[in-house]
Amino acid sequence: MQYRENPGNKDQLSILGYGCLRYSKKGTAIDQEKAEREMAAAVEAGVNYFDTAYTYGGSEACLGKFLAKGYRDKVKIATKLPHYYIKAEGDMERYFKEQLERLQTDHVEYYLMHMLNDIAAWERLTALGIQDWIAEKKKSGQIGNIGFSFHGGATQFKKIIDSYDWDFCQIQYNYMDEHTQAGTEGLKYAAAKGLPVIIMEPLRGGRLVNALPKAAKAIFASAEPHRSPAEWGLRWIWNHPEVTVVLSGMNDIAQVEENVRIASDATADALTEKDLEIFEKVKKSINQHMKVPCTGCGYCMPCPHGVDIPTCFAAYNTRYTDSFYSGMKAYIMCTTLKTNPTNASKCRQCGKCEKHCPQSIAIRQELKQVAKKMENPVYKVARAISKRIGKY
Incomplete structure (x- = not known):
């Protein structure tokens, strides 16, 4: 050892x-x-x-x-x-x-x-x-x-x-x-x-x-x-x-x-x-199933409405490159179980983020998809349970 x-x-x-x-x-x-x-x-x-x-x-x-x-x-x-x-x-x-x-x-x-x-x-x-x-x-x-x-x-x-x-x-x-x-x-x-x-x-x-x-x-x-x-x-x-x-x-x-x-x-x-x-070849193979080509650079941040854009995209991608469970777990843990939640549905479509994205991602549209796919019935139940037991 x-x-x-x-x-x-x-x-x-x-x-x-x-x-x-x-x-x-x-x-x-x-x-x-x-x-x-x-x-x-x-x-x-x-x-x-x-x-x-x-x-x-x-x-x-x-x-x-x-x-x-x-x-x-x-x-x-x-x-x-x-x-x-x-x-x-x-x-x-x-x-x-x-x-x-x-x-x-x-x-x-x-x-x-x-x-x-x-x-x-x-x-x-x-x-x-x-x-x-x-x-x-x-x-x-x-x-x-x-x-x-x-x-x-x-x-x-x-x-x-x-x-x-x-x-x-x-x-x-x-x-x-x-x-x-x-x-x-x-x-x-x-x-x-x-x-x-x-x-x-x-x-x-x-x-x-x-x-x-x-x-x-x-x-x-x-x-x-x-x-x-x-x-x-x-x-x-x-x-x-x-x-x-x-x-x-x-x-x-x-x-x-x-x-x-x-x-x-x-x-x-x-x-x-x-x-x-x-490792680059393996990651490329896994990432073929990615939904958003976000590199996590953070140039889109901070969001004036509190969305953690890179984290939302990372969890969304994980759902498709890894598994539904791991993606949902990451999304709930990293955006929702916070004192001030940072989930995708907080987006107000202001567009400030898109002016700074080096990948030219249509961030507003993609966040709509994240909210639609990730803030599903499973998410809503998990959020309700968390509130009920007093987390955050």
Whole structure:
């Protein structure tokens, strides 16, 4: 196993982290015995960063039971505060205390604001006193490092980064999200400020392995050296020196063994020009199904009416290049579940954006299509549920 250093506290973090969202199930519950075998194999191979969250059903408790069997000192726990449930200052302590009980520990090394997608959400938490609460927890040693996980555009990401003295951050990043969400721009921005960057969705939940178009699979299959699509995808991320840890939701011993093998020799700046050309061919194959030729450059922004145009287009394209589910998930998470929503239906057809688009995209017309296709009955139900349970 290789390690990359957290420049803030000199922690040596395994470049492969264990994502605890996708444990195998036995019926409707997590298969504890199977999960423990897989986690033990990972720890024995040198994985020392485990990522979970309050809202990952049963995950914190599963991890806590495992760590209590003699593994706690070998692992750094990362878990997340469901800040969207926080209505008063006392809620922070209540949720955190419950998390410690689930995890069977008295401290968490890496603690995140879960899905902190816009600056307004952080300002709301600040008004509730969260900065004082964090300071007290860090002083007591109950929290080692404070960070946030993020789904949204690069502009909001940088605003959040600049709003507080964060210790680390977590973003979605893979060869298909190079110019979407926080993207390479956000990755480099955070790293330049000395923040460790933790990567989630490196293979888009396995879809960059199992759901690739046949043509894309054929490109990888014919490439030299011979590597699986998963290995190509992971090596692309570790090729970036700004990346600290790549999370993988491993739920099979074979996955653990393959990922550990790759993590044993994948280094930054190791991919050749020929290797990088392979990714361009794969992306071209996937992007043949794109609906809008948006590059995510952001020249169309800011929208005077609050639409996050690049993010809307990215989610819309994902629906057709990946899957209906992943596109809708991205759209809801990145535009709607915000203090101030940025979805396509907010467009007022003013046309200001089109004057600055280097791709000459008919943005107003395309946003109409996005609103029509993405703000469908599934979207409306998800939005209603979110409002009902008090998110944002």
